[in-house]
Amino acid sequence: AQSVTQLGSHVSVSEGALVLLRCNYSSSVPPYLFWYVQYPNQGLQLLLKYTSAATLVKGINGFEAEFKKSETSFHLTKPSAHMSDAAEYFCAVSEGGFQKLVFGTGTRLLVSP
Amino acid sequence: GAVVSQHPSRVICKSGTSVKIECRSLDFQATTMFWYRQFPKQSLMLMATSNEGSKATYEQGVEKDKFLINHASLTLSTLTVTSAHPEDSSFYICSASNRDRGAYEQYFGPGTRLTVT
Numbered sequence: 001a002q003s004v005t006q007l008g009s010h011v012s013v014s015e016g017a018l019v020l021l022r023c024n025y026s027s028s029v030p031p032y033l034f035w036y037v038q039y040p041n042q043g044l045q046l047l048l049k050y051t052s053a054a055t056l057v058k059g060i061n062g063f064e065a066e067f068k069k070s071e072t073s074f075h076l077t078k079p080s081a082h083m084s085d086a087a088e089y090f091c092a093v094s095e096g097g098f099q100k101l102v103f104g105t106g107t108r109l110l111v112s113p
Numbered sequence: 114g115a116v117v118s119q120h121p122s123r124v125i126c127k128s129g130t131s132v133k134i135e136c137r138s139l140d141f142q143a144t145t146m147f148w149y150r151q152f153p154k155q156s157l158m159l160m161a162t163s164n165e166g167s168k169a170t171y172e173q174g175v176e177k178d179k180f181l182i183n184h185a186s187l188t189l190s191t192l193t194v195t196s197a198h199p200e201d202s203s204f205y206i207c208s209a210s211n212r213d214r215g216a217y218e219q220y221f222g223p224g225t226r227l228t229v230t
Contacts, residue, residue, distance in 0.1 A: 036221075043117075043206050043221040044157075090156065100147065101219060103156045 002027045002093045006104035014112050019078040021107045023065075023091035026072065033074040034092045034101065035065055044090065050074060061085070086111045116140050117209050119222035126197055127230055134192045134225045136207030142187035143209035147219060148180075151204040163190055197229040 007022040025031055032051050036044040048059025055067040065076045074091060088108050092101040116139040126132045136146060145164050149157040163169040163184035171177050179201075181193040190209075194201055204226050208219035 034218075041204075041224070041226065043119075043223040044208075045221070046218060049218060100159050100162055101157075102159075105156045 002031070002095060002102045004091050004093050004102055004104035006089075006091050006107050008107055009105065010108045010110060012110040012112065013081045015083055016080050019063075019076070019081045019085065019109065021076040021089050021091075021109065023074045023076065023104060024072050025074060025091070025093045027093055027095060029095050032094045032099075033065075033067060034094075035059065035063070035074075035076050036090045036092060038088045038090065038106075047076070047089075081109075081111045083111050083113070085109055115218075115220040117143075117207065117220045117222040119205075119207055119225050121225060122223065123226045123228075125228045125230060128198055129196055131193055131195045132197055132227060134194075134205055134207075134227070136190045136192070136209070136222050138188050138209045138211075138220070141209075141211055141220075143190070143211055144187065145210045146184055146190040147208045147210075148182060148190075148192050149206045149208070151206060151224075153204075157206060160192075194227065197227070199229045202227055202229045 003026045005024045034049045035047040038044050047063050048057045050057050050067045058064045063078045088106050090106045091104040094101050118137045120135045148160045151157045160175045161169040161171045161182050163182050165184050165187050169182035184190040204224050206224045208221045210219045
């Protein structure tokens with residue numbers, strides 16, 4: 001069975017600092033991996049996805065993530081945090097295209113001035 | 114492109130009544146739609162997967178007779194919470210995908226907050 005572990009329910013950074021949100025996955029087959037962002041009382045917006053192409057994936061709003069098979073990780077980074085990045089971030093895994101997503105527990109990113 | 118809407122965005126109903134939530138793909142045909150439930154400050158839990166014209170596939174522990182899902186067209190799926198109780202209060206989110214888009218992506222609706230009093 002697939003699973004996703006997001007380390008840290010809350011991450012606090014200062015504006016302009018590096019953002020690092022951690023995600024480790026477990027999958028019996030080559031995974032598809034996703035990062036989503038959720039603002040309060042809203043649905044999810046896709047930040048980026050890994051679908052077995054390049055291991056370094058660039059997404060929207062300056063975010064990127066690197067798929068590391070040996071570490072079973074797919075950490076999300078952004079070089080410089082903005083206040084508008086404050087939100088809940090979810091990592092998710094699926095066992096192939098169009099299959100159901102299994103979500104991590106989420107990480108709330110707090111950005112201080 | 115790839116916009117998914119949900120209606121209503123918020124609904125309050127009395128215990129014992131039923132409520133219907135609609136999920137529409139506005140600019141593409143959704144061959145598959147998913148329904149998720151999210152409790153406050155928690156992650157999304159998949160409730161069911163529905164393919165157009167077929168019966169929904171429910172996840173373990175989800176009551177089929179309580180959460181009725183219909184996916185009658187390629188742009189509309191509905192979730193009906195029957196005989197709602199306060200413990201059904203939650204944030205319900207749908208998503209839609211289409212194999213022909215080739216993007217291996219689910220597009221999410223904005224969610225519906227259900228409060229049962």
